[in-house]
Amino acid sequence: MTTDLVIEAEGLVKHFGGTKALQGVDLSVRRGTVLGVLGPNGAGKTTSVRILSTLLTPDAGSARINGFDVVRDAERVRQSIGLTGQYASVDEDLTGRQNLVLFGTLLELGRAGARARAAELLEWFDLTDAADRPAKTYSGGMRRRLDLAASLVGRPDVIFLDEPTTGLDPAKREDMWDVVRSLVADGSTVLLTTQYLEEADALADEITVIDHGRVIAHDTPDGLKRVVGGQTLEVRPADPARLAETAAILAEVAAGARADEIRNGMLAVPVAGDEALTQAVARLASSGIAVTELSLHLPSLDEVFFTLTGRTAASDEEVAA
Secondary structure: OOOOEEEEEEEEEEEEOOEEEEEEEEEEEEOOOEEEEEOOOOOOHHHHHHHHOOOOOOOEEEEEEOOEEOOOOHHHHHOOEEEEOOOOOOOOOOEHHHHHHHHHHHOOOOHHHHHHHHHHHHHHOOOHHHOOOEHHHOOHHHHHHHHHHHHOOOOOOEEEEEOOOOOOOHHHHHHHHHHHHHHHHOOOEEEEEOOOHHHHHHHOOEEEEEEOOEEEEEEOHHHHHOOOOOEEEEEEEOOHHHHHHHHHHHHHHOOOOOOEEEEOOEEEEEEOOOHHHHHHHHHHHHOOOOEEEEEEEOOOHHHHHHHHHOOOHHHHHHHHO
8 A cells, every 4th residue: 555645446336226326436645635526417426425435335446545444444434534515414403603513522522622623613614703593594605614614623634525615606615725725734635526627726736537437537737738738828919910920920939830819919829838938938029029918828627628528517517507
């Protein structure tokens, strides 16, 4: 066993009747990192999480958390993990504080320890003012934050987040991202499933893409972006009258590839490597062409997702609605 790997899964298989949810999934997560698991609805992401968190037993294959087998050592696994599922698991009739104290009591923190940990988490998740209101009066975003807080009561080493920001507005989603970053900075290891590709791009050290119960890609975010093929150089000349001249220079830098106007006054051309940026800057400067924007970037994860699965993330979210 590689000691640096906190989460290891090999050949996970799970069938529900005639539905082949998982068909030999391999996953691995290094200590203190975030693995983003992407895939269309029904790809097997949640089934994988439920097996890793001991909620389901695989039909074949094996998985270990911190070296403990999720089937043979399920109790030891549960002692070191936290899980936030797609739907809030808190008791809506209890207050936020009561929910967290209850979890602390179940985790044998003692009454004083449970109350202290509850107060700490309520403050961290900006829920102190609502701490003594029933959870059923919380907004959707507040419930998600309370649910995540509940999964952290026992200070788990490994945290499973199954689409934790679903239904949150962009501002609250950013807040949740900050929480994940803080967890990792404190030494936690996170496996995150998400339908938001920008979320995986913002948080994940590595990304695994699952489709039809199989892993179809695994790499860093930048590594996956290179799957689509190369980078794009974008330039906006300060003087619109020099657009054609700028396009000609970019075509030369890009070995003959055509520079297209992708929006008002902005040219884009595919290039083979980072040196294209340096060459473009030098050529534009020697021609006396000032620019207001200039960037070199890899394709988006949305483009990668489409290349790998033949579907867009947006279409998958529409199916889920």
